[in-house]
Amino acid sequence: SDVEDAKKIKDEVLEIVDLGEILIPFGEFIENNALLSDASYVYEWWIQELQGKLKCLPSKNDGDAIAKSEETVSKIVEKDFGREIDLQKPDPEDAFALSEHYGVPLHPYYNLFWHDLSREDVEQLAVFLLENGEVHGDKELMLRIPRDKQVKDTLVELGVLHKERGGRIIIDGYAYPLIRGCGLDVENGKLVETPRFSVFKESLDDERVDATELVSRLSGVTIRKRSPSRIGARMGRPEKASPRKMRPPPHVLFPVGNFGGNQRLIRVAAEKETIQVEAGVRRCNVCGKTTFKVTCDCGAHTVSTGKIMMQDINLRKELNDAQKRIGTIMQLPDKIKGVIGTISRDKTPEPLEKGILRAQHEVYVFKDGTIRFDMTDAPLTHFKPCEIGVKVDTLRKLGYLHDWRGQPLEKEDQLCELKVQDVVVSKTCAEYLMRVSRFVDDLLEKFYGIG
Incomplete structure (x- = not known):
């Protein structure tokens, strides 16, 4: 595999000179109010320029129309050249022939980083x-x-793949594009100047001619910039995706002061039977009783009086009553963690039932009463089933019936467009969200009496 190959050669790697391309959706620029950067010249751009020249652009933006247009282009090229040419990865000579015949820029497969060089280079x-x-x-x-060290550095800057053997540099795949880009050509097995070589002298004093324009004139075809924009980026680390927790992480926003020890354990605090903690005073409009709880013992909802004071709470009784109300016959979890004190305006403690259920399902509450999971929001528009570990049959049940070209989804290596309502998450996230969903089910059924 690629990973195994990388491990084998990692000790031989001296320098990483290029990290490749990154796709940034247009929406990211809109959201951050950033200027839209120039995109690199890619196949999808090049083929549309060729389709435009041949007047066979896709009639609409869908897989069938795009595939039909590319098929039409292939047939026209085959007719004009008398043979089939691979438009996605043509031979170097064919790439230049296509540019010269149809007046389109050089195929991006043979684009080099000419714009990183000076004219003198x-x-x-x-x-x-x-x-x-x-x-x-x-x-x-x-x-x-x-x-030659200077030439070697230039080749690295250009992104020209090469080998070194016996004190010589050997270039194969990029040999012809490199030769043409320097205003040269091959005749009778030798490198020769072309008439375009004189461009060096003609453009010597013209500051408007940058390296890319110079190479376009030298090669006889238009050269587009391979990487007009560069950014610094940090890769999201999926293994770092994790539940967002307070320290220490509580199961319930119920104040226990220092009665619960360093871990704010509800059961440890309940051993004291009655504890004194700061809590908001609430009043029942039905029976008139004051309490710290959201629900009065008579079953009515209470309202805040706006007062906050130290209150005596029989935590042992409250915990036993909470256990009975949610019908938990089994033993309570050993660790149900509360907080030293609440920070809300009314300082109303959460019902202990929520803490019991969260502890049972091993989920935690954040300071605002939510359950959170932190992960990197990485832009994703397309995916392959084999990349996300989901079987094709499962995806079909979720509505993914076709790949991006409109072909029936049958194989794990087909490329699919991610539907707007879907996200791809790590396994850690999926497992935690499943626990959260089970907690919510129990909460609705056992605490709120729904279901």
């Missing part, structure tokens, strides 16, 4: 290749040059 590289370069092969061109 391009000229020095071109001269070095012309004087020292050796070409081999016909169908699959290979370029050999002596190892």
Whole structure:
């Protein structure tokens, strides 16, 4: 696997020079009121330029129309060239032939980071290749040059994949794009100047001509910037996704002061039978009794008087009554954690029943009475079933019947568009949310009497 391969070579890696691309949805720019950055030139952009030239752009933005348009383009190209050409990954020579024939930019598969070089860098590289370069092969061109530190650094900047053998640098896949980008070509197995090589002198004093424009003139085709925008980013760490807890994490916002020990344990505090804690005073409008509880002993709802005072609470009795009200016959959880004191305006304690149920389901309450789970919000528009560990049959039951191209969903490696109502979460999150859902079920049924 890729992970195993990476582990094998990790000690041989000296430097990581490129981290690849990241897809940022348009909505992220809107939400953060940020200027929309220039996008890199990719296949989806290139193929639409070609479709525009051939007047066969998709009639609408859906999988069937896009697939039909690409099929039409392939047939036209095959007819014009007398053979089939892989439009997603053409040969280097075919990539230039397509650009020259249809007047479209060079295929992004052979785009290099020319915009990271200065015009002087391009000229020095071109001269070095012309004087020292050796070409081999016909169908699959290979370029050999002596190892030179400055040239090596330039190739790394350009993103030109290469090997080093016996003091020489060997370039294969990017050989032809590199040669053409330097205003050179291959004739009779040798590198030669093209008439375009004179562009170096013609544009020497023209500051408006940057490296990308210079290379476009040298190569004879339009070169688009491969990476016009760069950002710093930190990868979200799924293993760090976890429930958001207070310290120590309570099961119920019920004050026990220092009677519950360092962990604010309800059962430890209940051993004292009666505890004195600060709580809000509430009054029942039915029987007129004052209490700290939301529900009066007579069953009516109480209202806050706005007063806060130290109150004596028979915690042992309250805990036993709470256990009976929710019908919990089994032994109470050993650790039902409360808080030293509440911080709400009225300082009304939560019902102990909620704490018992949370402890049973191993979920925790935050200071505002919510149950929370923290995780990184990573933009995601598409996914493959094999990437998220969900079987195709399960996805079909959830409504994912087709992939992004409109083809029936049958395989785990098909790409699907994520529906707007769905999110992909970590297994840790899923397990915790399942516990939360079971807690809510019990709460509605046993505490609120619903169901």
